[in-house]
Amino acid sequence: MHSGNMTPHQRSGGGEKAPHPSPHQGRGFSWLVAFLLLSVLAINYIDRQTLSVLVPFLPGDLKMSNIVYAHITSVFLLAYALAMPLAGWFVDRVGTRRGLAITVIFWSLFEFLCGTARSVFALGSYRFMLGLAEAAAFPAITKTAAEHAAPHGRAALIGIAIFGAGMGTTLTPPVVAYLSMHLSWSWAFYGTGVAGFLWTIFWLLSYRPRSDLGVAAQSSAVNVPWITLLRDKRVIGLTLAQTFSGSLWWFYLFWIPSFLNQARGLNIHQMGIYGWIPYFFASVGSIVGGYASGYFVRQGWEPVRARKMIMCICACIVPFTSFVVKVPGVAAVLAILAIATFFMEAFFANLFALPADIFPHERVASVVGVNVMCNSFAAIVVMQFIGHIVERFSYTPVFVLVAFFLPAGALSVQWLVTGEQELRVSAVPEVMPK
DSSP, X not given: OOGGGSOHHHHTTOSOOOOOOGXXXXXXXXXXXXXXXXXXXXXXXXXXXXXXXXXXXXXXXGOOOHHHHHHHHHHHHHHHHHHHHHHHHHHHHHOHHHHHHHHHHHHHHHHHHHTTOOSHHHHHHHHHHHHHHHTTHHHHHHHHHHHHSOHHHHHHHHHHHHHHHHHHHHHHHHHHHHHHHHTOHHHHHHHHHHHHHHHHXXXXXXXXXXXXXXXXXXXXXXXXXXXXXXXXXXXXXXXHHHHHHHHHHHHHHHHHHHHHHHTTOOOHHHHHHHTTHHHHHHHHHHHHHHHHHHHHHHTTOOHHHHHHHXXXXXXXXXXXXXXXXTOOSHHHHHHHHHHHHHHHHHHHHHHTTHHHHHSOHHHHHXXXXXXXXXHHHHHHHHHHHHHHHHHHSXXXXXXXXXXXXXXHHHHHHHHHOOSSSOOOOTTOOOOSOO
């Protein structure tokens, strides 16, 4: 096994590699853990997408133009980016069990508070705080895969977790439409906030790191400065891939509901009926993408090679979906959007598995934190660009441009990300914040 997948105790020669428990032999992970990660990402994505469904239908004191909406999404992304490196370090320091519980409590609180907003400024402020708290989600999930799953099961576990993100975006249009029409728009925020509090209870009662992987030693792990991570070409490659592909996904997450309303005329009732379809196929794509690379790993492929192959296939297909702006009829539009989201999420299931394949589990959350931080900063620029282009022209140039982001991300991985020598950490001094 690659040295990065060994425990500190094993790397020092202090004992034999502990076998995986027999219940994990086939799939490489626990279904209970998979369900918990799936459900927390579902809640996470409902929280972050609720506003995108509601924005065309908010009351007068919260009405906003496309440009103002772009500013609010950028505020969320700015907070998300600023918090990401600290979130990755925090999860590496306190562990996934406590770290994820703490962040879910905070993001659920700010999601709940969004329902109390009575001005655009207040709503934007709460979205900023939501972005700060949600930053720990993906570092914690990738770290959980590193410390819990066998190599052949990591992409599958992450794919199942990302399935939850897709299910969250799938459920958001009908749930938000139902709560808005039968109660009020505020209850769309209240309901998802309460769901996060309930999830935290189940997580704390159910999850424990696997002792056979030496996770108990994580709190004493050597810390690596963020600038040191960025000297590793594999971190640079992963960061570029996250930057390109993440910007594409943020567009689909925040702007597709508005596109369906403004360009195709869907009202909130129709949004509840049809708006979930692209995101449902995103969920399916994450599962298929994770299991596809896992299949090749079980056949003897090196994990990084298997992930790269699936990512390249996805990147070759997505550019053709830019024709969505030219097809007639809502059914054709939804079909093309579904194809795009399917292959995007298959790509992501493998992209998020790569840090767990390459780096020691003590470093995984920090690496993901750096990746997603840069992704989010880039997405701020992209969101602003989209807001101005849509307001002044149309969605056509936007769809054409972003369709080529996934190939750019795949090329970054092909050129820079390899599975060879681990990031050297043993000689790095302790300089991380306490």
